[in-house]
Amino acid sequence: MFKPTAPIWCPGCGDFGVLAALKKSLSDLKIEPHKTVIVGGIGCSGSIHNNMLVYGYHALHGRLLTTATAIKLSNPKLTVIAAGGDGDGYAIGGNHFIHTLRRNPSIVYIVMNNGTYGLTKGQPSPTAQLGYEGTKEIPFEPVLTALSFLSTTFVARGFSGNQQQLQYLFKEAITHANSGKGFAFVDVLSPCVTYNDTYAEWRKMVVDANAIEGYDSSNRLKAFQTAYEIIQKGGIPTGLLYRSSGESFESMKIQGNVTPAESDIDPKHNEPLMRSLVERFR
Amino acid sequence: MTVLVGEKEKSPSARQVDDIKIMVGGQGGDGTLTVINLVGRVFKHMGLYSYDSRNVLSRIRGGHADGVIRGSAKHVLNVGDGIDVLVAFDEEAVTSAASELSENSVVIYDSSRAPLNRSLVPRSVVYEGKFGERAGTDLKRTLLKNTISFGVLCRVLGVEDKLAESVISARYSRRGEEVLSSNLSALKLGFELASQMGVRAHFVIPKLGANDTIQIDGDAALGIGFIAGGGRFYAGYPITPASEILEYLEANLPKFGGVAIQAEDEISAINMAIGASIAGVRSMVATSGPGQDLMTEGIGQAAMSESPVVIVEVQRTGPSTGEPTKHEQSDVNHVVYGGHGDFPRLVIAPADAQDCFEMGYVSLNLAEKYQLPVFVLMDQELAQNTQCTAAFDFSKVVVERGKLLNSSQLESVKEYKRYELTSDGVSPRTIPGTPNGMFQMTGNEHNEWGMVSVDKENRGSMMRKRFLKVEAAKEDLPKSRFYGDEDADIGIVSFGSNMGPILEAMDMLRDKNVRTKFLCLRTIYPLPSEELSKFLDGVRLAFFVECNLTGQLAGLVKKEVGYMDKVVSLTKYDGTGFRPSQIVSGILSGLSQAVKQS
Numbered sequence A: 001m002f003k004p005t006a007p008i009w010c011p012g013c014g015d016f017g018v019l020a021a022l023k024k025s026l027s028d029l030k031i032e033p034h035k036t037v038i039v040g041g042i043g044c045s046g047s048i049h050n051n052m053l054v055y056g057y058h059a060l061h062g063r064l065l066t067t068a069t070a071i072k073l074s075n076p077k078l079t080v081i082a083a084g085g086d087g088d089g090y091a092i093g094g095n096h097f098i099h100t101l102r103r104n105p106s107i108v109y110i111v112m113n114n115g116t117y118g119l120t121k122g123q124p125s126p127t128a129q130l131g132y133e134g135t136k137e138i139p140f141e142p143v144l145t146a147l148s149f150l151s152t153t154f155v156a157r158g159f160s161g162n163q164q165q166l167q168y169l170f171k172e173a174i175t176h177a178n179s180g181k182g183f184a185f186v187d188v189l190s191p192c193v194t195y196n197d198t199y200a201e202w203r204k205m206v207v208d209a210n211a212i213e214g215y216d217s218s219n220r221l222k223a224f225q226t227a228y229e230i231i232q233k234g235g236i237p238t239g240l241l242y243r244s245s246g247e248s249f250e251s252m253k254i255q256g257n258v259t260p261a262e263s264d265i266d267p268k269h270n271e272p273l274m275r276s277l278v279e280r281f282r
Numbered sequence B: 001m002t003v004l005v006g007e008k009e010k011s012p013s014a015r016q017v018d019d020i021k022i023m024v025g026g027q028g029g030d031g032t033l034t035v036i037n038l039v040g041r042v043f044k045h046m047g048l049y050s051y052d053s054r055n056v057l058s059r060i061r062g063g064h065a066d067g068v069i070r071g072s073a074k075h076v077l078n079v080g081d082g083i084d085v086l087v088a089f090d091e092e093a094v095t096s097a098a099s100e101l102s103e104n105s106v107v108i109y110d111s112s113r114a115p116l117n118r119s120l121v122p123r124s125v126v127y128e129g130k131f132g133e134r135a136g137t138d139l140k141r142t143l144l145k146n147t148i149s150f151g152v153l154c155r156v157l158g159v160e161d162k163l164a165e166s167v168i169s170a171r172y173s174r175r176g177e178e179v180l181s182s183n184l185s186a187l188k189l190g191f192e193l194a195s196q197m198g199v200r201a202h203f204v205i206p207k208l209g210a211n212d213t214i215q216i217d218g219d220a221a222l223g224i225g226f227i228a229g230g231g232r233f234y235a236g237y238p239i240t241p242a243s244e245i246l247e248y249l250e251a252n253l254p255k256f257g258g259v260a261i262q263a264e265d266e267i268s269a270i271n272m273a274i275g276a277s278i279a280g281v282r283s284m285v286a287t288s289g290p291g292q293d294l295m296t297e298g299i300g301q302a303a304m305s306e307s308p309v310v311i312v313e314v315q316r317t318g319p320s321t322g323e324p325t326k327h328e329q330s331d332v333n334h335v336v337y338g339g340h341g342d343f344p345r346l347v348i349a350p351a352d353a354q355d356c357f358e359m360g361y362v363s364l365n366l367a368e369k370y371q372l373p374v375f376v377l378m379d380q381e382l383a384q385n386t387q388c389t390a391a392f393d394f395s396k397v398v399v400e401r402g403k404l405l406n407s408s409q410l411e412s413v414k415e416y417k418r419y420e421l422t423s424d425g426v427s428p429r430t431i432p433g434t435p436n437g438m439f440q441m442t443g444n445e446h447n448e449w450g451m452v453s454v455d456k457e458n459r460g461s462m463m464r465k466r467f468l469k470v471e472a473a474k475e476d477l478p479k480s481r482f483y484g485d486e487d488a489d490i491g492i493v494s495f496g497s498n499m500g501p502i503l504e505a506m507d508m509l510r511d512k513n514v515r516t517k518f519l520c521l522r523t524i525y526p527l528p529s530e531e532l533s534k535f536l537d538g539v540r541l542a543f544f545v546e547c548n549l550t551g552q553l554a555g556l557v558k559k560e561v562g563y564m565d566k567v568v569s570l571t572k573y574d575g576t577g578f579r580p581s582q583i584v585s586g587i588l589s590g591l592s593q594a595v596k597q598s
Helices: A013-028 A045-051 A064-074 A086-092 A094-103 A140-148 A164-177 A198-207 A221-231 A249-253 A267-279 B032-046 B091-100 B132-141 B142-159 B160-177 B175-197 B217-227 B243-256 B266-278 B289-305 B332-337 B353-370 B380-384 B408-411 B456-476 B496-511 B529-537 B552-560 B580-595
Strands: A036-041 A055-058 A079-085 A108-111 A154-159 A185-189 A206-209 A236-243 B019-027 B049-053 B064-070 B083-088 B100-112 B125-129 B211-219 B233-235 B259-262 B284-289 B307-316 B345-349 B373-379 B384-390 B441-442 B481-483 B490-494 B516-522 B521-527 B539-546 B565-569
Touching: A013 A079, A013 A108, A013 A164, A036 A045, A036 A140, A045 A055, A045 B032, A045 B064, A045 B529, A064 A079, A064 A086, A064 A249, A064 B125, A064 B211, A064 B233, A064 B259, A079 A164, A086 A094, A086 A108, A086 A140, A094 A108, A094 A140, A094 B100, A094 B217, A094 B266, A108 A140, A108 A164, A140 A154, A140 A185, A140 A221, A140 A236, A154 A164, A164 A185, A164 A236, A164 B408, A185 A267, A206 A249, A221 A236, A236 B345, B019 B032, B032 B049, B032 B064, B032 B142, B032 B160, B032 B243, B032 B529, B049 B332, B049 B380, B064 B091, B064 B441, B083 B091, B083 B142, B091 B100, B100 B142, B125 B142, B125 B175, B125 B233, B132 B142, B142 B160, B142 B175, B160 B175, B160 B233, B160 B289, B211 B217, B211 B552, B217 B243, B217 B284, B217 B289, B217 B307, B217 B353, B217 B373, B233 B243, B233 B266, B243 B259, B266 B307, B284 B289, B284 B521, B289 B373, B307 B332, B307 B353, B332 B373, B332 B521, B353 B373, B373 B380, B380 B496, B408 B516, B408 B580, B481 B496, B481 B529, B490 B529, B490 B552, B490 B580, B496 B516, B496 B580, B516 B529, B521 B552, B539 B552, B539 B580, B552 B565, B565 B580
Parallel strands: A036 A055, A036 A079, A055 B441, A079 A108, A108 A185, A154 A185, A206 A236, B019 B083, B083 B100, B100 B125, B233 B259, B233 B284, B284 B307, B307 B373, B345 B373, B490 B516, B490 B539, B539 B565
Antiparallel strands: A154 A236, B019 B064, B049 B064, B049 B384, B211 B384, B345 B521, B481 B516
């Protein structure tokens, strides 16, 4: 078997915090490595699967969600975690992000969000703050977007500078997905110390919604309103913002108890049913 | 109502025929294709082989639409030349068919809008009646004009009224009492109008014994082969002429524990198929040229990560949006060369519905045995036209999963490396869930463990490893079909739905003392060089018949096999497939030019 490699990230990169929290969460939850698939995107963060002894797949740029969705649909017994960057998920993969929010497959999606394309030397990403590298585009707000989809069941945001909160969010996300409740989305503020070092700034801006008295994470409208108000006041909403239960994509797509990975593909066993398919063409 | 009886009866007695072509034309939504289907059932009951093709515009309603159905005592795989009977719901249907109407043809015309301008069809017997108007007044539903016209048509064909009734009953009995009775009334009205118009039987069609065939289109045949071969994951985006595969599998795959997904685009579809494949599920996507454009990056990813995946490419008229509903074979280069970098792939091409069924599972076996993308290259006519074929033999279906390790097999492996260098280039693989089988799969260049590597020596080994698999796959690839006279010195090389018209053209050429032989390729890449060399060595000239402008298959053969001086391109790119007579005249003119040049 392969040996996990050391991360390729710059010293101080926010992604170290994500890796540490993810390892701790999987280990605390006693998730078996051979039943775990981590799908990485393209970009610095997208190499995270190389650093863990699990089944790893390095997807095409922006396509990790479609790949991960299909893995889950093929075998719902697996823990499936997609982990990539903000350029990967919100720019080139934006279409798939929208449709995954809509479908609600029981996978975890971790976005290491730093507002920049670090690997290609610092171009602005869709979440770049206005003015970064001269960008004139209003930043994309992934959390509000996710909350605005009627189908979403788990929306959270963490900060790699807050290990305790991040571990809590990851554990809750993995548990949500593994109990077949649907898509567990965690946007993680994970600064790029080389091209967009926002540590100090973000530390001041983060507001933990769960610490607000009376915050109800089961109320979508309240969650949206609170997050929106925090943003309007110049802050960044974090925490487990919204959680509910809905039908997962895999439970709607798979008929009966047999999963595609377990289905009987022996042609001899399927012959009678196959013959019945042909009858209609006689 | 006004009844105009055809006055130009050239042959008063009914003609004995063993091959007949009927066209039904009108506006989209007129129910023309329903009439085609009804005639197909009539032929089936009479023991005739049928083949039908539909010509529709890319719009839901309106615009000219027609369908052609051919019934024959012989097994036929194309609509053939000429039209013997035309059922027309408007004048445009007559105008567009006029040049194809054969001598002594019959035109059944719905004159509800206006009487037919007879000068359009000087060689035909015409029966015209106000089918639409009568359907509206007598039956309160104008659309029933199609069933009325079917009644008239059956009288022209000499089909017994009883048979026509049973076909109508079989089709509409499941749609409720009201639908059934109104259609039976429409049929009866059709018979009445036929009698009033003085319709007589113009044809005597033989009644043959029942044959054990099915009437199926290539798309459905492929879908059945895919399920039979253990395909359990399908992702697609709606696109003509591949949508039928999506619809077929959405309806039927779940019965077998599988999943079919309509993706948000083709980029998503191909990456979903890769995901399913990684999870150990046999997976497929189907698309047409524009979707193939979007999938191309994913094909390279499948090849680089060594993920087995099947891509069905149903060609239509390109480039760009082209003519979405029309036939072409211009994506040969696309599937053979498309994508950045050098990577291995296989391209196989079914020529009839039986091939579609077989390649549905053969492609899955190839993909898993050699862990690479496998294209099934189809074309619009093969995919959407309905043909007769022997009922599929499921006892032939085999599932070969190649070097797939289960946990006990994995225990005997000294050191598991997902991309282990082996003599045939194929590495043993595991699927997630297998203890101690963890891997890293990636589209980056990688070493044997799947870790990213830019080592120069490793790069060479890995590039060669991936291409070794193509060599290893050669013996497993579908063999070409050979037809004709072994010692003929005129060759024909082609693929896909061209096979049908070519086989008939060969008979027509033989009648003109031109003997030919035909190599029907069922593997396009890697080209079967030995088969091709042997075939081309034995001919003076080889006509490469294909539906595209630039002669893509001919170009590929010239580049990879040679024989530049023997290869003659016979191409067509008007949005329709070849007719036998077009191949005959193309070959005859090619031969006379060759004589002039020598």
